[in-house]
Amino acid sequence: MKPLWNTLTTLLVQFSLLSLMAFGGANAVIPEIHRQSVEVNHWMSDKDFAALFAIAQAAPGPNFLISTLVGWKAAGVPGALVATAAMCAPSCLLTYWAVRAWDRYRETRWRTAVAAGLAPVTVGLIASSAYLLVRAADHGWRLGVITAATAGVAYFTRFNPLWCLAVAGGLGALGLVG
Amino acid sequence: MESQPLTAGADRPAPDARALFMAFLGIAISGFGGVLPFARRMLVEERAWLSADEFNETLSLCQSLPGPNIVNLSIATGSRFAGAKGAVAAVSGLVLAPMCIVIAMGALYSRFGGVERLQGAVTALGAAAAGLVVATAAKMAQPLISRRPLSAAPFILLAFAAVGVMRFPLPWVLLSLGPLSIAIVWAIAARTRP
Numbered sequence: 599m600k601p602l603w604n605t606l607t608t609l610l611v612q613f614s615l616l617s618l619m620a621f622g623g624a625n626a627v628i629p630e631i632h633r634q635s636v637e638v639n640h641w642m643s644d645k646d647f648a649a650l651f652a653i654a655q656a657a658p659g660p661n662f663l664i665s666t667l668v669g670w671k672a673a674g675v676p677g678a679l680v681a682t683a684a685m686c687a688p689s690c691l692l693t694y695w696a697v698r699a700w701d702r703y704r705e706t707r708w709r710t711a712v713a714a715g716l717a718p719v720t721v722g723l724i725a726s727s728a729y730l731l732v733r734a735a736d737h738g739w740r741l742g743v744i745t746a747a748t749a750g751v752a753y754f755t756r757f758n759p760l761w762c763l764a765v766a767g768g769l770g771a772l773g774l775v776g
Numbered sequence: 777m778e779s780q781p782l783t784a785g786a787d788r789p790a791p792d793a794r795a796l797f798m799a800f801l802g803i804a805i806s807g808f809g810g811v812l813p814f815a816r817r818m819l820v821e822e823r824a825w826l827s828a829d830e831f832n833e834t835l836s837l838c839q840s841l842p843g844p845n846i847v848n849l850s851i852a853t854g855s856r857f858a859g860a861k862g863a864v865a866a867v868s869g870l871v872l873a874p875m876c877i878v879i880a881m882g883a884l885y886s887r888f889g890g891v892e893r894l895q896g897a898v899t900a901l902g903a904a905a906a907g908l909v910v911a912t913a914a915k916m917a918q919p920l921i922s923r924r925p926l927s928a929a930p931f932i933l934l935a936f937a938a939v940g941v942m943r944f945p946l947p948w949v950l951l952s953l954g955p956l957s958i959a960i961v962w963a964i965a966a967r968t969r970p
Contacts, residue, residue, distance in 0.1 A: 615947065616946075617842065617843050618842050618843075619842060619946055619947065619950055620842045620843050620844065621840075621841075621842050621950075622839070623839075623843075623844055623845045624844050625909060625912060627946065628909075629939045629940060629943075629946070630939070630945070630946035633943055633945070633946075637943070648899075648902040648906075649885065649889075649898050649899070649902060650882065651902060651905055651906075652898050652899075652901040652902035652904075652905050653878065653881050653882060653885060653898065653901075654878060655901070655905040655908070656881075656901055656905075657874060657877055657878045657881055658804065658805050658806070658807060658874055658877060659804045659805065659807060659811065659870075659871075659873070659874025659875075659877065659878065660804070660807070660811050660844055660846045660847065660870065660871070660874065661844075662844040662847070663874055663875065663878045666875050666878050666879065667878060667879075667882050670879055670882050670883075671882070675879065678875070678879050678882075679875075682871065682875050685844070686843070686844070686847050686867065686871060688843070689841065689842050689843020689844070689847065689848060690843065690847060690848070690851050690863070690867060692841055692842065692843070693838065693841050693843065693847075693848040693851040693852055694851050694855055694860070694863055696837065696841055697837070697851070697852045697855050697856060698855075700837060707962075707965065708962075709840065710965075711958055711961045711962040711965060712840065712958055713839075713840040714958075714961045715954065715955075715957040715958030715959070715960070715961040715962070716840075716954055716957065716958065717920060717928070718920055718924075718927075718928040718929070718930075718931035718932045718935070718957060719931055719932075719935045719949075719950065719953050719954055719957055720916075720935075721913065721916045721917045721920060721928075721932045721935070722931060722932040722933065722934065722935025722936040722938075722939070722940075722953075723935055723936075723939055723946075724909065724912060724913045724916060725913040725917065725932065725935075725936045725940060726935070726936050726939040726940030726941075727909050727913070727940075728906065728909040728910040728912070728913045729936070729940045729941075730940065731902075731905065731906035731909055732906045732907075732910065734902070734906075735899070735902040735903045735905070735906045736903055736906070737899075741899065741900065741903040742903070744900055744903040744904050744907065745903045745904065745906050745907040745910065746907065747907065748903075748904040748905075748906075748907030748908055748910075748911070749907035749908070749910040749911045749914070750907075750911075751911075752907065752908050752911030752912075753910075753911040753914050753915060759908055759911070762904050762907070762908070763901055763904050763905065763908075765904075766900040766901055766903060766904035767897045767898075767900055767901045767904075768897075769900055770896040770897040770898070770899055770900025770901060771893045771894070771896055771897040771900075772893075772896070773892065773893065773896050775896065775899070775900045775903070
């Protein structure tokens, strides 16, 4: 029972902190989730992480569900519940408070400066997520082509990128890309 | 009673906790690969609880706060219409069902992950999902770099080098680069201000 308890505590602390650091949404903290779960705590391999991220993307719902899956992988259903709650609760409380205070702060100069200042850092973090996920996911040139094609479609066209996920999954199931 | 409902007109009655729960449940399970567009459609077009401007304003507040944007949006919407109870109802509607679905999918994957076809599908899906994040990063970087080449591009590169390449812990990177970047934006604004 003790190891489970320790893991749950670790999940609680880490995802609570991540919740408050996730400027720009969940994609900005993917590198830190990866670092904690693969490199620091050894809950899973690089390949497992890529698979969990793929599942979270393919499932309906918000994309922060990667935290649910990481919690589940680390400590089963209790871990999933703890990680999800910890990822949401701190930022929810902050938002709840901020909405109440909104009218006072809506057009202040510092709010504009904070948003504009954090924006490039956020972009750098999301680029880091992209880099890590590509490295974790791509073994062989066929998978590289899938990554590049999906990125191209999502960047240059208004085509719903879900079709790329569906096509990729289909090709993978047929054993054409492995 | 603690919150001022946004809706002034009688044609748009404020939703109660139950309605908020159901609306966000609908948003959550119809949204594949990101739920924000579905949130907009539900709140602005279908239910007409928020005007387009109100939605944009609420979203911009939610995006400037930490945390998953859509979760923040559910809190903001719920609390404006029905206080703390509304906030809890909205976020529960958004999170509970997808959480159960994703746990079930994870369990199925770990049970049948050895099956070659499933393994192949998930591996390929992972490659495609990584491509989506590449596109998101590029889409966000492009306007920022063209608008503020000198004040934004260095911070994009520094954050990428520190977190993506060097694998430094995020708190230190945020605490060092964040304030510096904000200070520079602030200083530039102060100089151009009359």
